Every structure is written in structure tokens, then in C-alpha cells.
Amino acid sequence: MADSAQAQKLVYLVTGGCGFLGEHVVRMLLQQEPQLRELRIFDLHLGPWLEELKTGPVQVTAIQGDVTQAHEVAAAVAGAHVVIHTAGLVDVFGKTSPETIHEVNVQGTRNVIEACVQTGTRFLVYTSSMEVVGPNIKGQPFYRGNENTPYEAVHRHPYPCSKALAEQLVLEANGRKVLGGLPLVTCALRPTGIYGEGHQIMRDFYHQGLRLGGRLFRAIPASVEHGRVYVGNVAWMHVLVARELEHRAALMGGQVYFCYDNSPYKSYEDFNMEFLGPCGLRLVGTRPLLPYWLLLFLAALNVLLQWLLRPLLLYAPLLNPYTLAMANTTFTVSTDKARRHFGYEPLFSWEESRTRTIRWVQAVEGSAQ
Numbered sequence: 001m002a003d004s005a006q007a008q009k010l011v012y013l014v015t016g017g018c019g020f021l022g023e024h025v026v027r028m029l030l031q032q033e034p035q036l037r038e039l040r041i042f043d044l045h046l047g048p049w050l051e052e053l054k055t056g057p058v059q060v061t062a063i064q065g066d067v068t069q070a071h072e073v074a075a076a077v078a079g080a081h082v083v084i085h086t087a088g089l090v091d092v093f094g095k096t097s098p099e100t101i102h103e104v105n106v107q108g109t110r111n112v113i114e115a116c117v118q119t120g121t122r123f124l125v126y127t128s129s130m131e132v133v134g135p136n137i138k139g140q141p142f143y144r145g146n147e148n149t150p151y152e153a154v155h156r157h158p159y160p161c162s163k164a165l166a167e168q169l170v171l172e173a174n175g176r177k178v179l180g181g182l183p184l185v186t187c188a189l190r191p192t193g194i195y196g197e198g199h200q201i202m203r204d205f206y207h208q209g210l211r212l213g214g215r216l217f218r219a220i221p222a223s224v225e226h227g228r229v230y231v232g233n234v235a236w237m238h239v240l241v242a243r244e245l246e247h248r249a250a251l252m253g254g255q256v257y258f259c260y261d262n263s264p265y266k267s268y269e270d271f272n273m274e275f276l277g278p279c280g281l282r283l284v285g286t287r288p289l290l291p292y293w294l295l296l297f298l299a300a301l302n303v304l305l306q307w308l309l310r311p312l313l314l315y316a317p318l319l320n321p322y323t324l325a326m327a328n329t330t331f332t333v334s335t336d337k338a339r340r341h342f343g344y345e346p347l348f349s350w351e352e353s354r355t356r357t358i359r360w361v362q363a364v365e366g367s368a369q
Ligand SMILES: NC(=O)c1ccc[n+]([C@@H]2O[C@H](COP(=O)([O-])OP(=O)(O)OC[C@H]3O[C@@H](n4cnc5c(N)ncnc54)[C@H](O)[C@@H]3O)[C@@H](O)[C@H]2O)c1
Pocket: 015, 016, 017, 018, 019, 020, 021, 022, 042, 043, 044, 045, 065, 066, 067, 068, 085, 086, 087, 088, 089, 090, 104, 108, 127, 128, 129, 130, 163, 190, 191, 192, 193, 194, 195
């Protein structure tokens, strides 16, 4: 990002810095970015763990704010050199309305871009998603594809639609003149399914397994590959991109990068068992125990129940037609674009990522007792 004369001069802003990925990005920046002077963490809900960061050499500024409020975003962005925009509503379970998802993910991103332009911030890294590409509504496989693999990206669900629109806004903003006349440099990172310490859905599966007497029942054929990437490596990619964006603006500006590492290609359930297995759970069945048509029926029933119960309570189970289609469609990535463009190598090996995640699940188990 800067030469040695600028050591400890940089101000970074991380939106969504208290989320699952955001917390890892924040901690990674503090460990790996020696040029950092101030780290601003902007989130709707600030975590208590932020307090422990305030005693280090970098000034940590916690900002409670909402990305849908343009003035709050502009105040947080003013004076920052780099913005890492991870804030978003990740909802594929019908917990929030499509309008709210759009407001946070699309309008929130628009506010971040406009704030950069108005205040003169030149570098913007956006956390996009594999879902900008797929799986699409036709359930077509994307088998070890890369950023240039042709694929029909057609969505109906509010979450992927919002991520696709937001990513487009970010990429189109590349080259816009910011206050002071210099061009904005943007790029988007597309993680596949992120796992690691703090992953709420992994926690949900773990608790479900405990409730079922230490068992989970196979629902998806083992042959369906689902792309996964360790949260520490996703965070590391964000840090590297943010650092390299200035020096390699011509190459990296307006580009998209899948987030990848050496995590193995497996089905969603078999992959989860890499962590849940050593914590005492067992996946029952070598083939799905229920036929697909029955799962689809149950998924549709869940949608109906969600709708019927809405006036009384929020019923948002893991299984719905969208999550079933996601889990049941091969979507895996094989690319080296991040290595070629900005020298990315995963910071954590698969063995380390696995060990760290297992330790975290075991700690969840310990704290639940
Ligand atoms: N989890 C995954 O598998 C995955 C995969 C690909 C991409 N992503 C993307 O990564 C980003 C982070 O996802 P995550 O899994 O850490 O989710 P998360 O829900 O744990 O974190 C999102 C953070 O954004 C904050 N936020 C939500 N609405 C906000 C608002 N209006 N104003 C300010 N902050 C707000 C939340 O409080 C939360 O701390 C998202 O943009 C998501 O689309 C996640």
C-alpha cells in the first residue's frame, strides 16, 4: 500500500467488522499490516471483544452505524485510505424481507461507494460471494471453474440477487474520480462457503447433531462437490488485496477474485464431518436417507409453515428449496488468479484450518455444557 516513509500512516475502515468474516479481517489486519495507524470498525452491532484490541499500538476506533444511512457511512469513511466492505445481510433462510436484504446489501454498498467518492478515499475492497455466479436456478454444475468459466448466472433469491447487484456497482465504480481528482480503485472478492471459528451454521449443525443423539442423517449425495474456504485465508486475501491495490491498480482495479485455498473438494455434509466427526458426531448413511422428491416436499412445507407462522413466530429452518438446491448442486472453484495478480498463497494449510476449526467446535461444546 505505501512505502516505508508511510509506515504506520494508514487508516483502514472495515464495515461489518464484528461479523464472522469481519472479525477475522480485523484481527488479521492488526497482525499482518504494519503500515496501519488507525483501524475503524463499523458495524450495526459492536462486539465486546473490541475492547481488548484497544490496548495495542494501532488506534482501534469502534463505530456503531448502519450502512443504509449515507451520512453515517460518509462520516466513518472520511479520512480513510482503504475501505474493506464486508457488511451485509447473509440470509438464505427467509429471516428478513427481500426489501431489507436489498436495502442493506445494495443501497448500503452504494452508500459506501458514494462516501469514497465524496471524501476522497481511493481504495475499496468488496466482499462479494460465489453466489454472484451460482449455483443458478437451473441447478447446472460449476465444476472446478475459475473467474473466466462461462456459466449462466441467473438468480431469483433475494440474497444472490443483492450480492450480484452490489458487486456490479462496485466494479462499475472503478475509475470514478474521487474528491481531489484521483481515480477510485475497486475490486471484489468472491468467497465460496466460508468455514472456521465463529461459523454460525456449523454451530447449528453441531447442535442439531447433539439433539439427534450424536447423529446427522445424510441428505445430499456424496458426489455433489461444494466449494469451501477457511475464514483465515479469506481474511488474508482481503488484507493482501487492500495492500496491493495501489501498486497494481491497473491490473487489479475492477477485477473479481474467487477466494480459495487447499480445503478439499467434498459434499457440504462430508466436509462438515471433517470437524464434527472429531467432535463425536456421526453421519448416518452412505447415500441420502430420503429421496430427493421427499426432501423437496419437506423444503416446500417449511416455506408454507414459515408463511403461516409468521404472525406468531419466526420459523426459519436450514432446509428450504433454495438451501436444498445450493447444497445439491456442484459448485467448486479451481483458480490461481489471486496468486498471479497479487501473490496470494493461503496463510493456513488445510491441516491447520481443520485443527483450528475442530478446536473451536470443541470449545462451543465445552461452553454449552
Ligand atoms: N459466510 C459465508 O459463507 C459467506 C460466503 C461468501 C460471502 N460472504 C459475504 O461475506 C460478508 C460477511 O459475511 P458473514 O458470514 O461474516 O456474515 P455476518 O452476518 O456474520 O456478518 C455481517 C456483519 O455485517 C453487519 N451488518 C449487517 N447489516 C448491517 C448494516 N445495516 N449496517 C452495518 N453493519 C451491518 C452485521 O452486524 C455483521 O456483523 C457478507 O457480505 C457476505 O455476503 C459470506
